[in-house]
Amino acid sequence: MSSKRTAVITGSASGMGAATAARLRADGWRVIGIDLDGAEISADLGTPHGRDTAIESVATLVDGSIDALVTWAGLGGFPGRAGSLVASVNYFGTIALLEGLRPFLANGTEPSAVAIASNSMTCMPGVPLEVTEACLAGDEAAARMAADASGSVTAYPATKLAITRWCRNQAPGLDWAGVGIRLNVLAPGAVETPLLAATKADPLLGPLFEGFPVPIGRNGSADELAGTVAFLLGPDARFLVGSVLVVDGGTEAQLRADDLPSPWNP
Ligand code: NAI
Numbered sequence: 001m002s003s004k005r006t007a008v009i010t011g012s013a014s015g016m017g018a019a020t021a022a023r024l025r026a027d028g029w030r031v032i033g034i035d036l037d038g039a040e041i042s043a044d045l046g047t048p049h050g051r052d053t054a055i056e057s058v059a060t061l062v063d064g065s066i067d068a069l070v071t072w073a074g075l076g077g078f079p080g081r082a083g084s085l086v087a088s089v090n091y092f093g094t095i096a097l098l099e100g101l102r103p104f105l106a107n108g109t110e111p112s113a114v115a116i117a118s119n120s121m122t123c124m125p126g127v128p129l130e131v132t133e134a135c136l137a138g139d140e141a142a143a144r145m146a147a148d149a150s151g152s153v154t155a156y157p158a159t160k161l162a163i164t165r166w167c168r169n170q171a172p173g174l175d176w177a178g179v180g181i182r183l184n185v186l187a188p189g190a191v192e193t194p195l196l197a198a199t200k201a202d203p204l205l206g207p208l209f210e211g212f213p214v215p216i217g218r219n220g221s222a223d224e225l226a227g228t229v230a231f232l233l234g235p236d237a238r239f240l241v242g243s244v245l246v247v248d249g250g251t252e253a254q255l256r257a258d259d260l261p262s263p264w265n266p
Pocket of ligand 1: 045071075076119187189190191192194195
């Protein structure tokens with residue numbers, strides 16, 4: 001059997017998922033990608049059947065264990081896209097993979113998972129919390145209905161907030177930190193990928209996006225975020241558990257300087 005460490009990466013066919021797959025392979029990992037197409041495993045994470053297929057396919061490719069999971073697969077919010085689709089792919093697709101592959105991580109070596117959120121959850125006004133709450137209740141039908149009502153543009157940050165809250169609740173618990181699996185959240189800002197290109201090209205979102213500040217003076221690159229994931233999966237991050245790493249060139253710091261972190265004054 002190979003001595004390589006094994007990482008499962010969803011959304012590995014494009015953007016930051018593809019950059020992460022390339023980076024980890026260059027670092028000596030065995031990578032099993034999952035995407036609609038163009039990956040080791042083809043599966044639609046927007047459906048329960050696709051999620052089951054993805055998990056069962058991983059099981060056939062490994063010997064009961066994996067060492068890392070990174071859930072890059074996701075859809076942006078666009079005026080012409082149903083909120084329900086974004087809720088199903090972004091939240092339920094992510095959580096199903098985290099839950100379904102957790103037992104494999106538990107058998108891994110220094111195992112670690114990185115869930116992907118977005119700085120939109122703290123930097124976009126008007127997040128519909130009813131979407132977040134329905135997600136966290138595990139009620140996909142209710143989350144889809146609420147997301148359709150809000151529209152995908154605002155449902156998007158609501159799903160990313162739900163991913164983050166799920167991870168913050170789970171990461172310190174017996175199923176994760178308790179068995180030595182480090183679960184952390186990465187929240188990118190504006191990063192040059194096909195998803196961002198589509199946002200910039202949208203007649204409604206494009207002009208709004210141009211007004212979004214990135215204090216460092218440029219957008220991020222997919223390779224930079226792949227580097228952040230490599231760090232989160234590696235030995236220098238051994239003490240990171242339940243952390244939310246915002247990697248956005250300073251956007252959140254500029255927009256929410258005094259709001260976050262939020263002090264505990266019971
Ligand atoms: P991308 O569009 O280049 O890649 C996303 C990948 O997810 C694609 O390969 C796509 O096929 C896959 N995917 C979509 N729906 C799927 C489904 N139903 N089943 C399986 N795979 C599916 O996008 P990018 O920018 O690399 O985004 C990756 C993640 O990072 C997403 O979760 C996104 O929300 C998040 N993000 C992106 C930001 C950006 O500025 N690009 C900012 C913050 C977060």
